[in-house]
Amino acid sequence: MSVPIVRLFLAIVVLFAILVAWTSRWSIFEADDLRANTLDKRPLFAALQVKRGAIRAADGSVLARSVRVRTRSGRAIYERDYPTGELFGHPVGYANLLQGQLSGLERSRNKELSGTTSELNSILDQLQGKRRAGNTVVTTLDPEAQQIATDALAGQKGAVVAIEPSTGAVKTMVSSPGYDPNIVRDQAALRELNLDDENAPLLDRVTQGAYPPGSTFKVVTAAAALDSGEFTPDSTLDGRSGRVVSGVPLRNDFDENFDSPSLSTALTLSINTAFAQLGEELGKETMGDYMERFGFYRLPPLDYPDEQMIRSGERVDGRLVPVTSPAVDVGRMAIGQDKLLVTPLQMAMVTAAIANGGSLMEPRLTDKIVDPDGRTVDEVEPKEWSRPISEQTASELTQMMGNVVDEGTGTAVQLPGIDVAGKTGTAEKNIEQRINQPWFIAFAPKDDPRIAIAVTVESSVAGFGGTVAAPIARDVLASLLD
Amino acid sequence: MSARNRELLGLIPASLLVTAGFAAVFIERGALSQNALSDLSLTYGAIFLGLCVAAHVFLRIALPYADPYLFPLVAVLACFGLVMIYRIDDTLARQQAQWFVVGLLLFAATIVFLRDYRKLEQYRYLIAIGSLVLLCLPRLPLIGAQVNGAYLGIRIPGVMVFQPTEFAKLGIVIFLASYLRDTRQVLVVGARRILGITLPPLKHFGPLLAIWGMAMLLLVVIRDLGSSLMFFGAFLSLLYVATNRFSFVFIGLLLFGVGGWYLGTHVSHVIDRINVWTDPLDVARYSGEGYQIANSLFAQADGGLLGRGFGGAMLESPGGDTILPAAQTDLIYALIVNEVGLVGAVAVLVTYLLFVQRGFKTALLARDSFSTLLAVGLSAVFALQVFVIVGGVTNVIPLTGVTLPFISYGGSSILANFVLLALLLLVSDKARRPVAR
Numbered sequence: 001m002s003v004p005i006v007r008l009f010l011a012i013v014v015l016f017a018i019l020v021a022w023t024s025r026w027s028i029f030e031a032d033d034l035r036a037n038t039l040d041k042r043p044l045f046a047a048l049q050v051k052r053g054a055i056r057a058a059d060g061s062v063l064a065r066s067v068r069v070r071t072r073s074g075r076a077i078y079e080r081d082y083p084t085g086e087l088f089g090h091p092v093g094y095a096n097l098l099q100g101q102l103s104g105l106e107r108s109r110n111k112e113l114s115g116t117t118s119e120l121n122s123i124l125d126q127l128q129g130k131r132r133a134g135n136t137v138v139t140t141l142d143p144e145a146q147q148i149a150t151d152a153l154a155g156q157k158g159a160v161v162a163i164e165p166s167t168g169a170v171k172t173m174v175s176s177p178g179y180d181p182n183i184v185r186d187q188a189a190l191r192e193l194n195l196d197d198e199n200a201p202l203l204d205r206v207t208q209g210a211y212p213p214g215s216t217f218k219v220v221t222a223a224a225a226l227d228s229g230e231f232t233p234d235s236t237l238d239g240r241s242g243r244v245v246s247g248v249p250l251r252n253d254f255d256e257n258f259d260s261p262s263l264s265t266a267l268t269l270s271i272n273t274a275f276a277q278l279g280e281e282l283g284k285e286t287m288g289d290y291m292e293r294f295g296f297y298r299l300p301p302l303d304y305p306d307e308q309m310i311r312s313g314e315r316v317d318g319r320l321v322p323v324t325s326p327a328v329d330v331g332r333m334a335i336g337q338d339k340l341l342v343t344p345l346q347m348a349m350v351t352a353a354i355a356n357g358g359s360l361m362e363p364r365l366t367d368k369i370v371d372p373d374g375r376t377v378d379e380v381e382p383k384e385w386s387r388p389i390s391e392q393t394a395s396e397l398t399q400m401m402g403n404v405v406d407e408g409t410g411t412a413v414q415l416p417g418i419d420v421a422g423k424t425g426t427a428e429k430n431i432e433q434r435i436n437q438p439w440f441i442a443f444a445p446k447d448d449p450r451i452a453i454a455v456t457v458e459s460s461v462a463g464f465g466g467t468v469a470a471p472i473a474r475d476v477l478a479s480l481l482d
Numbered sequence: 483m484s485a486r487n488r489e490l491l492g493l494i495p496a497s498l499l500v501t502a503g504f505a506a507v508f509i510e511r512g513a514l515s516q517n518a519l520s521d522l523s524l525t526y527g528a529i530f531l532g533l534c535v536a537a538h539v540f541l542r543i544a545l546p547y548a549d550p551y552l553f554p555l556v557a558v559l560a561c562f563g564l565v566m567i568y569r570i571d572d573t574l575a576r577q578q579a580q581w582f583v584v585g586l587l588l589f590a591a592t593i594v595f596l597r598d599y600r601k602l603e604q605y606r607y608l609i610a611i612g613s614l615v616l617l618c619l620p621r622l623p624l625i626g627a628q629v630n631g632a633y634l635g636i637r638i639p640g641v642m643v644f645q646p647t648e649f650a651k652l653g654i655v656i657f658l659a660s661y662l663r664d665t666r667q668v669l670v671v672g673a674r675r676i677l678g679i680t681l682p683p684l685k686h687f688g689p690l691l692a693i694w695g696m697a698m699l700l701l702v703v704i705r706d707l708g709s710s711l712m713f714f715g716a717f718l719s720l721l722y723v724a725t726n727r728f729s730f731v732f733i734g735l736l737l738f739g740v741g742g743w744y745l746g747t748h749v750s751h752v753i754d755r756i757n758v759w760t761d762p763l764d765v766a767r768y769s770g771e772g773y774q775i776a777n778s779l780f781a782q783a784d785g786g787l788l789g790r791g792f793g794g795a796m797l798e799s800p801g802g803d804t805i806l807p808a809a810q811t812d813l814i815y816a817l818i819v820n821e822v823g824l825v826g827a828v829a830v831l832v833t834y835l836l837f838v839q840r841g842f843k844t845a846l847l848a849r850d851s852f853s854t855l856l857a858v859g860l861s862a863v864f865a866l867q868v869f870v871i872v873g874g875v876t877n878v879i880p881l882t883g884v885t886l887p888f889i890s891y892g893g894s895s896i897l898a899n900f901v902l903l904a905l906l907l908l909v910s911d912k913a914r915r916p917v918a919r
Contacts (some may be wrong), residue, residue, distance in 0.1 A: 001724070001726070001845075001851070001854055001855075001858075002725055002846050003720050004723045004726045004728065005723055005842055005845055005846055005847075005854075005858060006842075007722075008719055008722060008723055008842070008858065008862065009839065009842045012835070012838055012862070012865045012869075013835065015865070015873075016831055016834070016835050016865075016869070017868045018873070018878055019831055019868075019869065019872045019873060019876060019878065020828055020831060020877035022873070022877065023782065023819055023824055023827050023831075023872075023876050024824055025876075026779050026782035026819070026876060026877075027783060027785050027787065027819050027823065027824045027827075028787060028824060030783070031782075031783040031786055032783075033778055034763075034780055034782075034783035035779070035780075035784070037763060039763065039765065039776060039780075040776075040780040041799065041805065042784055042805065043782060045796055045799050045800055045805070047798065048800050049800075071800045071802065077800045098800075117774045231688050
C-alpha cells in the first residue's frame with residue numbers, strides 16, 4: 001500500500017499548495033483592489049485612530065483639532081473639534097471620517113491632514129515606534145477680520161472675501177449665514193441643515209453663490225476696453241439715458257442724462273449706457289476673451305473642494321453658455337446684468353488682478369504644512385495664474401477706481417489716511433419691491449495694494465452697493481490693513 | 483538520540499513561541515507601562531511548557547517508540563492558537579487553556595484504555611452507527627443548534643455547544659479502515675472493466691454506494707458542504723490506498739460531483755452558499771450572507787506579506803460592531819493572515835503538512851493493514867479538515883463551519899483532535915517498536 005500512500009500525500013501537498021496560492025492571491029496579488037473596495041470599513045475606522053492634523057489660522061490660533069474620546073465600547077478614537085465654531089465654518093469645513101463626509105479645507109487638504117504617507121515612511125515610523133499622525137495645515141486666514149466680516153453680515157445673507165493681491169493669500173472668507181462645523185457629530189442636525197433650502201447655511205456663498213454682479217462688472221468691461229487698445233480713459237461715450245440696447249431702451253440710474261462722459265467719468269458715476277455702448281462696440285468675442293482671462297468660465301484655482309466651487313459666467317437655466325451665444329445681450333452683460341452670474345470669489349480675483357498690476361495670483365487658503373514635530377514640510381509659494389491685462393491698463397483702472405471712492409458712488413469706503421480704489425454695484429432683483437443685491441469690490445492702499453476685497457449682500461430693500469456693501473468692505477479693510 | 487529526547491527538544495520552539503506570542507500581545511496592548519509583561523507572559527509560557535513536559539513524560543513511559551515529531555508539532559499549533567485566541571479575548575483563552583488540560587487528560591486516557599487499539603475493529607458497526615447518529619443529533623429540536631444555516635452543534639447548557647462532526651470523523655475513519663481491511667482484496671480481485679472503467683464488484687459496490695448516499699444525506703441533513711467533503715474525501719483516500727485503484731476514486735468524485743451539482747442547483751441554502759462563493763464581494767449580499775467571506779478577504783488583504791502583528795488586526799468597529807465575525811473559530815485563519823501575514827500563514831500550513839507527513843510516515847511503517855489504513859485515514863481526514871476550513875476562508879471552496887484543528891477555539895475540536903493524536907501515536911508506537919527476537 002506504500003505507493004498509493006505516497007501519491008495520496010502528494011495530492012494533499014497539492015491541495016495545500018492551492019491554499020498557499022489562494023492566500024497569496026488575497027494578501028498580495030489582489031490586495032490593492034480589496035483594500036480599495038468601499039465595502040471594507042477598515043480604512044475608515046483606521047483613520048479614526050490616527051490623530052488628524054490641526055487647521056490653524058495665520059496667527060496660529062486653532063480652527064480645527066482632533067481630541068481623544070472613548071466610544072461606548074471603550075475604544076479610544078479621535079473626534080474633530082472646531083474651537084472657533086461658526087466663525088470659520090465655511091473655509092475650514094467639517095470632517096466626519098466614519099461617514100466619509102468631508103468638506104472645505106478638511107476635504108481639499110485631507111491627504112495632508114490624515115498623514116497619508118508612503119508605505120516605506122510608515123514602516124520606518126512603525127519601527128521607530130512612532131504613532132502615525134496627520135500634518136497641521138496653517139491657513140492664510142485672519143481671525144480678527146473674519147470676525148468683523150461675520151459680525152457685519154450678521155442677520156443677512158451674503159459673502160465677504162479678501163485676498164492679498166501679491167500672493168493670492170485669502171485673508172477673509174465669510175459666507176452668511178454660517179454654521180457650526182461641530183454639528184457634524186450630530187448627524188440628524190447636519191441633515192436638517194442640509195435640507196434648509198431657505199437659508200442654505202451649508203452653501204459657501206463665496207465660491208458657490210451665483211449672483212448678478214451689477215455694476216462691479218463694469219470694471220471688467222473697462223479693463224477689456226482699455227487693454228484691447230480700442231479705448232482710453234479719456235474716450236468719450238454715450239451718456240444719454242434711454243439708449244437702445246438690443247432693441248430695448250436702457251435707462252441710467254434715476255434716468256439721468258450725461259453729456260458725452262469720458263470712460264473714467266462713466267466708471268466714477270457708474271453710467272449704464274456708456275458701458276452698454278462699450279460692450280456692444282467691443283463685441284462678444286473681446287468681452288468673452290477678457291472674462292476668461294480673469295477666470296470666468298473656469299473653476300477658481302483655490303485649494304478648496306471642486307465640488308464646493310462653481311464657475312462664473314452667463315447662465316441659461318443654470319447652465320453656462322458662452323458669451324458668443326445668441327442668447328447673450330452683450331450690452332446688458334457689460335453692465336453686469338443680462339444672464340451673468342458670478343461668485344464673490346471671482347469678483348475678488350478681478351479686483352486682485354488689477355491691484356497686482358495685471359497679474360492674477362492663484363488664490364489659496366493654505367500658507368504651509370507643518371508635521372507633528374513642528375517642521376514645515378511644505379510651503380505654498382505664490383504663483384501667477386494668469387495675466388489678464390497689461391500693467392498700464394491696471395494702473396489706469398486703479399486711478400479710475402480711486403475716483404469712484406474719492407468722488408463717485410463709493411465714498412462710503414473712504415478710510416482716514418489710506419487711499420482706496422473700488423467699484424460699487426447694485427443688481428436689481430425685484431424692482432417693484434425694490435429688492436437689490438448690493439456689491440462692493442475694492443483694494444487698498446491704492447498705490448501699494450495689500451488687500452483686495454469683494455462684498456455682497458443677497459438682498460437689501462432699497463440698499464445700494466455704496467450704502468450697504470461699502471461700509472462692510474471699509475471695516476474689513478481697516479482691520480486687515482491695521 | 484532517542485525518539486523521546488528528540489520530542490523533548492521539539493517542545494522548545496513551542497514554548498518559545500507561546501512566550502514570544504504573549505509578550506507581543508501584551509506589548510500591543512500597552513501593558514509594558516504597567517510592568518505586567520515580564521511575569522504574566524512568562525507565567526503563561528511556563529504553564530504551557532509544564533503541560534507539555536507532563537504529556538511528554540507520560541509518552542516517555544506509555545509509548546516510548548512513538549513518532550517524536552507529532553506531539554511537538556501539535557504543541558506548536560496549539561500554543562499558536564492560544565496566542566491568537568488570547569489576542570481576541572482573555573476569557574476565551576482561559577477557557578481554551580482549560581480545554582487543553584481536559585484534552586490532555588482525554589489524550590492520556592485514550593492511550594491507557596486503547597493500548598490495543600485493534601480491538602476497535604470488533605465494534606466497527608457500533609462505531610459507524612454511533613457516528614451517524616451523532617451527526618444527525620444537531621437536527622433534533624431542543625438540543626440542536628443552528629449556526630449560519632448549518633446544523634453543526636448540540637447545545638449542552640452551561641458547558642458548551644458540542645460539535646459531533648469532530649468526533650464522528652474519528653468514528654467514520656475507524657469504521658472505514660476496518661471495513662476496507664476486510665474487503666480490499668475482494669474489491670480488487672472482483673473488479674471488472676466496463677467501457678474502460680474498472681468497477682468494483684456489485685456485491686461490494688453496495689456498501690460504498692451507501693456511504694456516498696450518506697455523504698449526500700449529510701449535505702442535506704446538516705447542511706454542511708465542508709463536513710461532507712471532509713468525510714467523503716477521507717473515504718476516497720482510504721478506498722484508494724486500500725485498493726490502489728484510481729478509477730474507484732474517479733467514480734467517487736464523479737458521483738460526488740453529480741450529487742453536489744444537483745444540490746447546488748436545487749436546494750436553496752446550497753445555492754446561496756454557491757452564489758456567495760462565486761461572487762464574494764457582491765454588494766447586495768454584503769450585509770447578509772456575504773459578510774463573512776468578504777471580510778475574510780478584506781482581513782487577508784489588510785495583512786499582506788508580513789501582517790499587522792499580534793493585536794494589529796481590526797476585529798471591531800470603534801462603535802463595538804463586529805468587523806471580522808467568528809474570528810476565534812471559522813475565520814481564525816483570516817485573522818492569522820491579517821496579523822502574521824502570508825508568511826505566518828504559510829508557516830502554519832507547513833506545520834500542518836509536517837504533521838500530516840508524520841501521519842503518513844506512521845502509516846508506511848505500520849505492520850498490519852488496519853494500522854496502516856487507520857493512520858492514513860486519520861492523517862487524511864485531518865489534512866482535509868484543514869483544507870476545508872482554510873479553503874473556505876480563502877474562497878477556494880464555499881465557506882463552511884469546521885474548525886482549524888488545534889488552533890480554533892472550541893472544546894469539541896480540541897478533545898477530538900487530541901484523541902486523533904493519541905490514536906496516531908498508538909499506531910506509531912506499535913509500528914516502531916523493535917521486534918522481539
